[in-house]
Amino acid sequence: MQRGNIMNKHASVLLTMAFAVIFFSALSASAVSYTLQIFGNANMDEIIDDADISYLEKVIKGEADNTKFSDANNDGTVDEKDIDQVQNIIDGTEEILVVFDDTARSVEIPEPVKSFVYHGHNSYVYETVRAIGVSDRIIGITDRFVTPGGNRYSKTYFPELLSNVESVGELQTVNYEVVNNLNPDVVLTDAREYYDHTKTPDTPVIALDVNITNSKEAAMRYGYIFGKVSEAKEYVDWSTEIENMISEKIKDIPESERPLAYFSGYDLDRTKFSVPGTDSYRAVMIKNAGGRYMGDEIKGTGSQSVDAEWVIARNPDVIFFSAGNSVLGYDIYSPKNATEAIDEFLKRPEFADVEAVKNKQVYMISHPYILCGGASGLIGSLYYAKWLYPDLFKDIDVQEVHQEFVSKFQHLDLDVNKCISAYPLPE
Known part of the structure; x- marks a missing residue:
């Protein structure tokens, strides 16, 4: 042809x-259809807002069905405490955020997240968190980004990684001692099969890859994790x-x-x-x-x-x-x-x-x-x-x-x- x-x-x-x-x-960004994978998203839409509080009130009264993310504080019961948690998430004052990750784990993350390690395979997770304005919070990353010749190494595209960020070893052979010494608030990984979270027991590990089919929802999840919801929404809309x-x-x-x-x-x-x-x-x-x-x-x-x-x-x-x-x-x-x-x-x-x-x-x-x-x-x-x-x-x-x-x-x-x-x- x-x-x-x-x-x-x-x-x-x-x-x-x-x-x-x-x-x-x-054109409306609302045409995007996904479910935000965060506890507190009681009505299972794309954002946590007052509609989730209204939905929880109906669940508590027996007027609506419990959903996957209704139990906002992940304590096993849907009650007024979950309404308080959703309000805190809306206000950005939550002390714990419960995130559902790629391995179907419910991960509790202490908030706010001020530092993170990226156990990275591709560049897309880091591109996403950099897009929402938190590149200054990274303190460790896999070797392929910071060693000359690595398949994600770039002086031009990742200059901040080469001056401020420590290597945590190779993708399949993580240096857990370095991770523990860095003591990040969270570890992000797009290669969960190569990261043993039991080796860093004091740090929550989120397996959340970013690809062309999930990028919008993943960006919003990262927006909530890092307290950058409006920035994530701008990125998604663009x-x-x-x-x-x-x-x-x-x-x-x-x-x-x-x-x-x-x-x-x-x-x-x-x-x-x-x-x-x-x-x-x-x-x-x-x-x-x-x-x-x-x-x-x-x-x-x-x-x-x-x-x-x-x-x-x-x-x-x-x-x-x-x-x-x-x-x-x-x-x-x-x-x-x-x-x-x-x-x-x-x-x-x-x-x-x-x-x-x-x-x-x-x-x-x-x-x-x-x-x-x-x-x-x-x-x-x-x-x-x-x-x-x-x-x-x-x-x-x-x-x-x-x-x-x-x-x-x-x-x-x-x-x-x-x-x-x-x-x-x-x-």
Whole structure:
């Protein structure tokens, strides 16, 4: 399928959507549907407010059913004390906050949280807490962020981690002595299977990952944990506006006419390719951008190794490769490595008849920083959308959106136009 043909067929769509960018900021963030996973959210909506007090009053009177988070103080009984707890949460004066985490544990957190350690795998949890303004509270983080050569190491993107934060060891071999000596108010982890909370018994451990499917609710949970609810709400509203804008622009494109997109890490041996399953976050990003995902036949969230023939037989219209921080990222200022990798792939004779290769629709995106997680994954979807539908998204400057994320929510003096996080850049 030719990308130009797609756009010719959808000229009317472009005209219809031309005003989308004008009104997308007015779209309601209430369209987001999730349940805030904090005890006290008695009515099971997206926020803790007076409606939860009203609901608890009905529960106590026997006029409403008890819910998962009605027992705000987690003492086993729903009573007036829970109303007091909800009022304290609303006022920001609670002494204990009970949070439901990714491992279905009810974790009691002493408030306020003034320090934390991040047992981090990806960058998305830290991006989220930095977005709500608590980066000054981090005192420890895993080795991959603070050791040169680590796969999340960046002088440009994480400068504060390199000067003020102590390493707590590697992801799978945590230095619990260091954690205990740091004595944080809480440990955040996105890799709970590698953290033994019994080794730091005096510190609550919250397993709460951030990914493209849970980012809004996770941001709000962190907002309550750190006493930054309004900041979290602003962050969620901003990302919701972008998400709504993308979906509005692509909603009228029939599934059958959407470009078939293939995603893979670009393996160094160049003989095997990894294809994430249909439920993976990488697939979600492509679908959110308006593409058909070539790995839909692979079930689940894991990846399957395939050979070149598998890719060739499916004939993708567009190919997306992810690249590590030696090729793309906030510390990369030359496209040389990305250009060489793409050019080498385009020259492979076995792929010569693949539509993506014939039309030079092969792109690379930063694996550590614009893939899968939270708002950064949303920005990745916007890059995809610009590549897939350049005319439909011609009124959107993806780097301007990217810059707003970096400047306003990551609080960095960093010019995204000077570094190479995606290549080649959308027109």
